[in-house]
Amino acid sequence: xxxxxxxxxxxxVQEAETVTLSCTYDTSESDYYLFWYxxxxxxxxxxxxxxxxxxxxxxxxxxxxxxxxxxxxSFSLKISDSQLGxxxxxxxxxxxxxxxxLFFGTGTxxxxxx
Amino acid sequence: xxxxxxxPRHEVTEMGQEVTLRCKPxxxxxxxxxxxxxxxxxLELLIYFNNNVPIDDSGMPEDRFSAKMxxxxxxxxxxxxxxxxxxxxxxxxxxxxxxxxxLFFGSGTQLSVL
Numbered sequence: 001x002x003x004x005x006x007x008x009x010x011x012x013v014q015e016a017e018t019v020t021l022s023c024t025y026d027t028s029e030s031d032y033y034l035f036w037y038x039x040x041x042x043x044x045x046x047x048x049x050x051x052x053x054x055x056x057x058x059x060x061x062x063x064x065x066x067x068x069x070x071x072x073x074s075f076s077l078k079i080s081d082s083q084l085g086x087x088x089x090x091x092x093x094x095x096x097x098x099x100x101x102l103f104f105g106t107g108t109x110x111x112x113x114x
Numbered sequence: 115x116x117x118x119x120x121x122p123r124h125e126v127t128e129m130g131q132e133v134t135l136r137c138k139p140x141x142x143x144x145x146x147x148x149x150x151x152x153x154x155x156x157l158e159l160l161i162y163f164n165n166n167v168p169i170d171d172s173g174m175p176e177d178r179f180s181a182k183m184x185x186x187x188x189x190x191x192x193x194x195x196x197x198x199x200x201x202x203x204x205x206x207x208x209x210x211x212x213x214x215x216x217l218f219f220g221s222g223t224q225l226s227v228l
Contacts, residue, residue: 033215033216035216037219042221043203043221043222043224044219044221044222045205045207045219045222046219047216047217047218050216091157095215097215098215099215101159101162101170102147102159102215102217104156104157105156106156107156
């Protein structure tokens, strides 16, 4: 069974500081994708960053980067220079290449303190 | 591009009434997904269409739920009769052909069944 675990229900960070959100997943597959989605109060699910499992290089999108540890099945999100607009629920998600479903974690609520 | 468009944004209805949620996927996308989000169960896939054909409806909770995709630009999710436990946010998402498994979400419909 494929599962995604986010062990931090809530996190907080001071504005301009760095925060890391944790995610682990369980799979027997070798070809898959991992994602971080952001859900602000507007409810919109916004893709933050994507990682292909076959790529060893960690994905980076501006202030957002991941630490992908395939052997450990870990996929953490680092937000640098945190901004007030980063406050949201963050969901880690996983899908097998070519499959239908996107499996989501339970989310981490991030608060940014001015 | 306007993105995935869902309507209504909010729906309040009474138990036993029929509810129809609507979705317009991004033009050119050939896969469409309906998800339900609740506090207790997080994000769950209800049904998935590929080229307007339902492929996997194993997530549909029961016969009260039905989904259609009459053409590439429109899908509906219907609940009849609705029950209070159906209260949730319902998301529609679409994916382009060969789109690296990345889903584009609509803003969701907040359904409240009284």
